[in-house]
Amino acid sequence: MKIYEGKAKKMILLDEGKLIMEFKDDATAFNGEKKAKFKGKGRLNAQISTILFKVLEENGIKTHFIGIAGDNRLIVEKLKIYPLEVVVRNVVAGSLKKRLPLDEGTNLPEPIVELYYKNDDLGDPMINHYHAKILGISESELKEIENIALKINKILKEYFAQKGIILVDFKLEFGKNERGEIILGDEISPDTCRLWDAKTKQSLDKDVFRFDKGDLISAYEELYKRLTA
Ligand code: 5GP
Numbered sequence: 362m363k364i365y366e367g368k369a370k371k372m373i374l375l376d377e378g379k380l381i382m383e384f385k386d387d388a389t390a391f392n393g394e395k396k397a398k399f400k401g402k403g404r405l406n407a408q409i410s411t412i413l414f415k416v417l418e419e420n421g422i423k424t425h426f427i428g429i430a431g432d433n434r435l436i437v438e439k440l441k442i443y444p445l446e447v448v449v450r451n452v453v454a455g456s457l458k459k460r461l462p463l464d465e466g467t468n469l470p471e472p473i474v475e476l477y478y479k480n481d482d483l484g485d486p487m488i489n490h491y492h493a494k495i496l497g498i499s500e501s502e503l504k505e506i507e508n509i510a511l512k513i514n515k516i517l518k519e520y521f522a523q524k525g526i527i528l529v530d531f532k533l534e535f536g537k538n539e540r541g542e543i544i545l546g547d548e549i550s551p552d553t554c555r556l557w558d559a560k561t562k563q564s565l566d567k568d569v570f571r572f573d574k575g576d577l578i579s580a581y582e583e584l585y586k587r588l589t590a
Contacts, residue, residue, distance in 0.1 A: 368393060369406075369552060375436065378539060384410075384433045384548070390571040392484055397570065403433035405581040406550040411435060412588050413517065413549040420516045422509065424545040425536070440536025440546045443498055446477040446485060447506060449514045450530040454555055457530070466562065472514050474507050479534070505543050506535050513545065521556065524587045526565065529555035551581050 364380070365372040368389040373381040384403035389396050407429075414426035425437040450457055453467040476493060477485045488496075490503055510533055521528045531554035534547035547553070551566040558565060563574075565584040570577045 370548070374439075378439050379427065380437050380439050381430055382407075382435045382437050382548070384435075384550075388552070388567065388570050388577065390567065392481060395571070399570075399577050401578055402581065405578070405585055406548060406552055407433045407435055409581070409585055409588065410548045410550045413520075414545075416520050417513060417516060417545065417549075422513055422516065422545060423542060425538075437546070438538055438544065440538055440544055442534060442536040442546055443502075443506070444479045444496060445493070445498070445506070445534065446479050447510045447533045447535065448475040448477065448530060449473070449510050449533070450475070451514070451518060452527060452529040452555075452557075454529050472511060474510055476503075502543065509535070509543065509545065517549075522559070524590075525559045526584070526587065527557040527559050527562075529557055531555065551584055556584060 362374045363371060364374050369385055369387055371383040371385060373383060375381050384407040386398050386400055386402045387396070388399055388402060411426065411429055414424045417424055418426065425440055427436040427438060430436045450473045451469055453461065453463045453469065454465055457473070458465060476488050478488045478492065478496065479485060490500060493503055494500065513533065514528070517531070518528045531549065533545060533549070535543055536546040538544050554566055555568060556565045557563065565580050567577070569575050569580045
């Protein structure tokens with residue numbers, strides 16, 4: 362039974378407390394204005410997400426990842442997802458350039474955490490803790506979410522650095538499980554991260570599609586190759 366279909370993934374109810382998360386080959390950008398299909402993208406994102414969820418689990422982060430169920434399918438724990446996109450940034454890129462007078466590629470002295478309200482009709486607006494409280498998310502939940510996001514950043518930044526990759530920024534989603542624990546949900550993949558080759562600063566992520574920088578599958582395959590080397 363399909364319970365949700367989004368732009369890049371499908372969620373299928375498996376049994377009590379578990380879901381199949383199926384990664385599609387579709388790519389969208391700019392709130393669905395730009396669309397395309399890339400054969401093999403779903404498989405690459407599922408495999409890359411698996412690697413990154415495992416790295417996080419090994420470092421003490423609770424994630425919804427349970428196992429793999431095929432090339433482009435993961436088994437995950439069912440969560441009540443917060444309507445939030447949590448963005449962490451290490452380097453100036455993307456929409457941050459509209460907020461601070463800093464050039465693309467500038468290293469930030471410390472990471473920035475941003476909250477966005479996940480709502481397509483409103484275009485995922487940036488919000489603060491006051492707005493989040495109106496949406497029913499308490500201050501203590503927000504603090505915990507931001508702390509976990511910063512821990513994840515520390516782990517992944519170091520992990521990618523070992524692979525010759527700069528973790529520029531990324532988006533996370535969190536939810537609560539049946540035991541009331543706050544858990545990392547969704548995916549961590551080149552669709553949701555900005556990843557630059559440390560030497561050439563070339564994009565190994567969805568910016569290749571967003572800004573027509575080359576072949577998306579070649580970039581995602583190169584990333585996968587580095588992570589599995
Ligand atoms: P920006 O705010 O600069 O557009 O995005 C910051 C980071 O969060 C980027 O790594 C981007 O991929 C990710 N991100 C932000 N919003 C979304 C979203 O709605 N979908 C996806 N896939 N990634 C997002």
